[in-house]
Amino acid sequence: KAGVTQTPRYLIKTRGQQVTLSCSPISGHRSVSWYQQTPGQGLQFLFEYFSETQRNKGNFPGRFSGRQFSNSRSEMNVSTLELGDSALYLCASSSGTGDYGYTFGSGTRLTVV
């Protein structure tokens, strides 16, 4: 079956702009989680959506937001970009019913200049 698809793979944005990243989960998976990966902070949990509702949230400022659609696809938005937002943003999908079957996408590499 198809894996987790993240688009775009690479993005370059200017400070102050906003950006939207997309994630299509594995077919049948209802939970989508987002993670930020940086050399300094490692892999950090942003938030998780299940059946269009945010179920968990990490310790990130309100500039980071997300949503999930009825087909389980998810988008993540970052407003007023800062240089420190440069990172690999990873999406993981799972059934969301406690079987822990997380599958990660290849990520979107965001560079803020």
Place this chain on the structure above:
Amino acid sequence: QQQVKQSPQSLIVQKGGISIINCAYENTAFDYFPWYQQFPGKGPALLIAIRPDVSEKKEGRFTISFNKSAKQFSLHIMDSQPGDSATYFCAASTWNTDKLIFGTGTRLQVFP
């Protein structure tokens, strides 16, 4: 209390040798402990995972050892191969969240 501490930061092993990576946690509510492998330009891929009701799990050349009383778990890679060169992350989660707490990662290099 939510942290997962991972060591070493980097590891160099000869082909055929054993690679050992260690992790420690504080939160006793964690009940799922996976290990992920990540190659450059790719997302993390699940290698092997364990629940706290067992002390060891083996899948091929990969073994997780789990010590509940010490709140530690480790990954052993037997007969390490150059293709195993990657970054390895331990992680932990609780049953009622789809939230993984990751260790800081170990960069493994296996030389022929």
